[in-house]
Amino acid sequence: MQALFGQLLIGLINGSFYALLSLGLAVIFGLLRVINFAHGAQYMLGAFVAFLLLQYAGIGYWAALIVAPVIVGLLGAVIERTMLSRLYNLDPLYGLLFTFGLALTIEGTFRYLYGASGQPYAPPPLLSGGTNLGFMFLPNYRGWVVVVSLLACLGTWLLIEKTKLGSYLRAATENPVLVQAFGVNVPLLLTFTYALGAGLAAFAGVLAAPVYQVSPLMGTNLIIVVFAVVVVGGMGSIMGAILTGYMLGIAEGLTKVFYPEASNIVIFVIMAIVLLLRPAGLFGRDA
Amino acid sequence: MKPLLQVKGLNSWYGESHVLHGVDMTVGEGEMITILGRNGVGKSTTLRTIVGILRERKGQILFDGRDMMGVPLHKTAHAGIGFVPEERGIFATLTVEENLMLPPVVARGGMSLDEIYELFPNLAERRTSPGTKLSGGEQQMLAMARILRTGVKMLLLDEPTEGLAPVIVQRIGEVLKKLKERGMTVLLVEQNFRFASKIADRFYLMDHGQMVADFPVAELPDQMPMLHKVLGV
Numbered sequence: 001m002q003a004l005f006g007q008l009l010i011g012l013i014n015g016s017f018y019a020l021l022s023l024g025l026a027v028i029f030g031l032l033r034v035i036n037f038a039h040g041a042q043y044m045l046g047a048f049v050a051f052l053l054l055q056y057a058g059i060g061y062w063a064a065l066i067v068a069p070v071i072v073g074l075l076g077a078v079i080e081r082t083m084l085s086r087l088y089n090l091d092p093l094y095g096l097l098f099t100f101g102l103a104l105t106i107e108g109t110f111r112y113l114y115g116a117s118g119q120p121y122a123p124p125p126l127l128s129g130g131t132n133l134g135f136m137f138l139p140n141y142r143g144w145v146v147v148v149s150l151l152a153c154l155g156t157w158l159l160i161e162k163t164k165l166g167s168y169l170r171a172a173t174e175n176p177v178l179v180q181a182f183g184v185n186v187p188l189l190l191t192f193t194y195a196l197g198a199g200l201a202a203f204a205g206v207l208a209a210p211v212y213q214v215s216p217l218m219g220t221n222l223i224i225v226v227f228a229v230v231v232v233g234g235m236g237s238i239m240g241a242i243l244t245g246y247m248l249g250i251a252e253g254l255t256k257v258f259y260p261e262a263s264n265i266v267i268f269v270i271m272a273i274v275l276l277l278r279p280a281g282l283f284g285r286d287a
Numbered sequence: 288m289k290p291l292l293q294v295k296g297l298n299s300w301y302g303e304s305h306v307l308h309g310v311d312m313t314v315g316e317g318e319m320i321t322i323l324g325r326n327g328v329g330k331s332t333t334l335r336t337i338v339g340i341l342r343e344r345k346g347q348i349l350f351d352g353r354d355m356m357g358v359p360l361h362k363t364a365h366a367g368i369g370f371v372p373e374e375r376g377i378f379a380t381l382t383v384e385e386n387l388m389l390p391p392v393v394a395r396g397g398m399s400l401d402e403i404y405e406l407f408p409n410l411a412e413r414r415t416s417p418g419t420k421l422s423g424g425e426q427q428m429l430a431m432a433r434i435l436r437t438g439v440k441m442l443l444l445d446e447p448t449e450g451l452a453p454v455i456v457q458r459i460g461e462v463l464k465k466l467k468e469r470g471m472t473v474l475l476v477e478q479n480f481r482f483a484s485k486i487a488d489r490f491y492l493m494d495h496g497q498m499v500a501d502f503p504v505a506e507l508p509d510q511m512p513m514l515h516k517v518l519g520v
Contacts, residue, residue, distance in 0.1 A: 164388070167381055167385045167388070167389060168389070170378065170380040170381055171378045171380075171381055171389055173380070174378050174379065174380060175376055175378065177340055177360070178370075178372060178376040179389070180360045180361045181338055181339070181340055181360055181361075181363065181364065181370050182364055182370075182389060182390035182391065182437075183361055183362070183363070183364030183365050183390060183391045183393055183437070184361055184390075184391060185361045186361060187361075
């Protein structure tokens with residue numbers, strides 16, 4: 001029983017990261033039609049910026065939770081404006097290749113500077129320790145990760161589904177030329193969207209820093225799974241990406257209890273089945 | 288009458304294909320103009336080139352005295368030009384009201400939401416439905432209504448009556464008359480000749496990417512033999 005709840009919690013934690021990351025990927029893909037392979041690198045950058053802020057500027061976790069995503073988001077905006085935006089009129093493959101190259105460059109640079117081994121990042125004192133729930137022991141920080149990532153996902157969903165800015169985003173996803181003819185600065189909207197996606201990835205990275213270690217390769221390991229999540233959820237579906245992230249995290253956790261050998265592949269098995277039965281994904285609209 | 292839109296020697300291209308071959312036209316403030324012509328002569332392209340959706344263009348477009356050739360697409364509406372595309376462009380992922388509120392207000396003098404709902408009661412009833420759940424006629428009303436909110440001076444309308452039932456076509460005609468009373472300038476592309484003849488002040492006849500004739504509605508009876516020849520109506 002202990003093991004079941006323990007693995008469920010780990011599944012929920014992993015699911016939180018899957019959800020945050022696949023959400024950003026889905027937002028970017030929906031509007032820019034770019035498969036952002038740099039997403040894992042942006043997640044890693046978030047963790048590293050938090051680590052460097054603490055190391056060199058004495059800026060702690062709470063401030064880093066805001067500052068790191070802003071820095072990575074701005075960096076994303078610069079990349080979109082100066083480089084990525086030049087590729088929109090070409091085959092989508094160019095965007096994919098560009099972001100893939102970008103990811104390799106960023107990760108290679110950090111591996112050169114900091115080595116492949118991870119750096120520890122302590123959870124904030126307020127959230128250290130744990131709580132005994134009776135049926136299981138809950139580390140406080142992990143409980144915080146689950147709650148705050150759920151809030152971030154819901155906040156992003158509300159932004160896109162319920163605000164004026166969100167209506168521009170949804171409309172521009174359907175027909176960017178017409179939205180621009182209505183007087184909306186769509187190129188700026190694209191920049192904002194890429195920055196938002198990169199910022200979300202960095203936010204997940206800061207959250208992950210105390211759970212995993214801060215390492216140049218932390219994104220590489222995660223991003224493949226996250227792509228599987230996006231495929232299962234359905235490309236471009238916001239709520240689909242969030243729900244699928246949590247579902248697959250939990251499915252992975254449960255597999256660790258009942259058949260640990262399969263836990264590394266269960267997500268990909270689910271992906272294969274979904275692709276066979278519903279090629280557009282669980283929440284995707286048929287193209 | 289003070290000219291609002293002046294187009295001179297306008298050429299445009301879809302990639303390799305040269306569609307407009309020197310279009311000349313003038314639209315006065317408050318005028319309702321209809322462009323007639325057979326399928327594929329460049330009527331829709333004329334509208335899309337004036338709006339700036341088609342960027343491969345040469346020639347002159349003056350709107351309200353301002354040179355529009357270098358103006359980026361997202362600034363065209365702010366200059367005062369509103370566009371309703373042929374396919375209507377209603378967004379499926381937006382509710383009726385979100386569709387209505389989507390185009391930014393560019394100037395004073397547009398209709399308020401209440402006025403719009405008064406003019407189009409169907410839209411008020413369905414304000415929370417997804418935009419594409421509306422009937423074709425309602426979608427056309429919505430496509431026009433959302434531009435009326437923005438306060439643009441001129442409306443470019445691409446085949447508003449296409450595929451709609453006669454009773455809806457009549458309704459669109461009434462709406463256009465109301466707009467005219469409010470001083471809106473309208474440039475209309477229309478295949479429905481009977482419809483156009485009832486509302487337009489003046490006609491341009493288009494053939495092979497050029498304007499080949501231009502006459503006011505009063506001369507329509509005299510022009511009929513020529514129209515029969517060019518349009519095949």
